[in-house]
Amino acid sequence: MQPAVLVLNCGSSSLKYSLVEPDPGTSVAHGIVERIGSDHALATLAYGGLKVSRERRVTDHDAALRLTFEMFAEAGGHLETLGLVAVGHRVVHGGREFYRPTVVDDALIARLGELAPLAPLHNPPGVLGIEVARRLLPDLPQVAVFDTAFFHDLPDAAAAYAIDREVAEAWGLRRYGFHGTSHQYVSEQAAAFLGVDPAGISQIVLHLGNGASASAIVGGRPVDTSMGMTPMEGLVMGTRSGDVDPGIVFYLGRTAGMATEDIENMLNRRSGVFGLAGHNDFRELHKLIENGDAAARLAYDVYIHRLRKYIGAYLAVLGNTDVISFTAGVGENDAMVRRDALTGLAPLGIELDEHLNESPANGPRVISAENSPITVLVIPTNEELAIARACLGALH
Ligand code: AMP
Numbered sequence: 001m002q003p004a005v006l007v008l009n010c011g012s013s014s015l016k017y018s019l020v021e022p023d024p025g026t027s028v029a030h031g032i033v034e035r036i037g038s039d040h041a042l043a044t045l046a047y048g049g050l051k052v053s054r055e056r057r058v059t060d061h062d063a064a065l066r067l068t069f070e071m072f073a074e075a076g077g078h079l080e081t082l083g084l085v086a087v088g089h090r091v092v093h094g095g096r097e098f099y100r101p102t103v104v105d106d107a108l109i110a111r112l113g114e115l116a117p118l119a120p121l122h123n124p125p126g127v128l129g130i131e132v133a134r135r136l137l138p139d140l141p142q143v144a145v146f147d148t149a150f151f152h153d154l155p156d157a158a159a160a161y162a163i164d165r166e167v168a169e170a171w172g173l174r175r176y177g178f179h180g181t182s183h184q185y186v187s188e189q190a191a192a193f194l195g196v197d198p199a200g201i202s203q204i205v206l207h208l209g210n211g212a213s214a215s216a217i218v219g220g221r222p223v224d225t226s227m228g229m230t231p232m233e234g235l236v237m238g239t240r241s242g243d244v245d246p247g248i249v250f251y252l253g254r255t256a257g258m259a260t261e262d263i264e265n266m267l268n269r270r271s272g273v274f275g276l277a278g279h280n281d282f283r284e285l286h287k288l289i290e291n292g293d294a295a296a297r298l299a300y301d302v303y304i305h306r307l308r309k310y311i312g313a314y315l316a317v318l319g320n321t322d323v324i325s326f327t328a329g330v331g332e333n334d335a336m337v338r339r340d341a342l343t344g345l346a347p348l349g350i351e352l353d354e355h356l357n358e359s360p361a362n363g364p365r366v367i368s369a370e371n372s373p374i375t376v377l378v379i380p381t382n383e384e385l386a387i388a389r390a391c392l393g394a395l396h
Contacts, residue, residue, distance in 0.1 A: 001083040004028060005388035009090040010129030013037055015064045018384035022392050025385050033064040045071045061132045087133045087142045088391035092122035094146030096172060101394035104130055104142035121268060143391040150184040151177030151222050158224040177225035179207045183215045185386040186379045190325045193364045201322040204314045209328030210238035216314040224317050226310055232267060235310060236303045238280035241271035273299045282330050304340045315348055321374050327381040349373035
């Protein structure tokens, strides 16, 4: 029996989980409980070729994890027999202090609680997930893996905001970067796929999911990334605005009389592609565009424009780029986004092979033309596997 890690990724009303054997890297089971706190929570589990789903009342994350175990047992999976050695938790913000995968104890939970103001929407559910798992699986070590970790050593020029230094220092205002587990995993996979040493290449990774971020990486270390002190900065996302003039926030507060929480909610949950088009799923967006929906067209154009700006910026930051990798839901599946992000960039060394780009394959693959100076790849991300491996690493 291989050692297995239960990986948890908690949102405010969701619990996403995955049971992974870090070596050789097999996903044994995965699923999600959504709409936690409602009478119609939806729980799904995929295990050993079986897909099970339930809709019922789930009061809190505790009940959600219990329900998951129940469904698991009914599908024939008994936790005791699966070789579970640890629980790995995705924690969004580690602040300046935490960047290595860290075994959870009371002191860590207390410190994570203190970091909550830095990531008010993201860290509290992560901490909740840790507490629930500690209660329900008290004999297993719990390990926190931070989404900011990979960017911990970002060069000062990329990490610092050009604002009053004393204020920045007093309040920890700097660019932390997020999706680090994915950027690290994908950049390592890209190098392995090409059979080269990551230490010898420069890369751009485009993580385009519901959240979206770009990173520039030299020799395996990031030199810039698009998300900042919070996961709001940078690219246009499913529901987040990405870069906006901070003046908008003051204007809305002062002139439109909006409360801080309302502005934050608007920029996080009702902006991005959703804010402009009313939908944040790219499959839906394409259908709307085909039907002549002008708002969907604008949302797509703004998304692509911002993406191209960041690609251009990172080509300049790196000076010399060997590889560009697309990953996550949109990056892995949406050939049109990939094409529109890179079209016309032959003078900068990027030539896509349209046929390869549109191939329905879903593994790691090359999509650039044979003679393209920069190799363009699609590399499926696997944050759960990366977290599970980091988890085992922390225990040894
Ligand atoms: P993620 O956050 O990585 O799970 O990505 C989720 C997003 O990926 C969804 O909101 C969709 O916009 C996008 N997506 C997933 N599958 C496809 C697909 N086949 N074609 C285009 N976009 C997709």
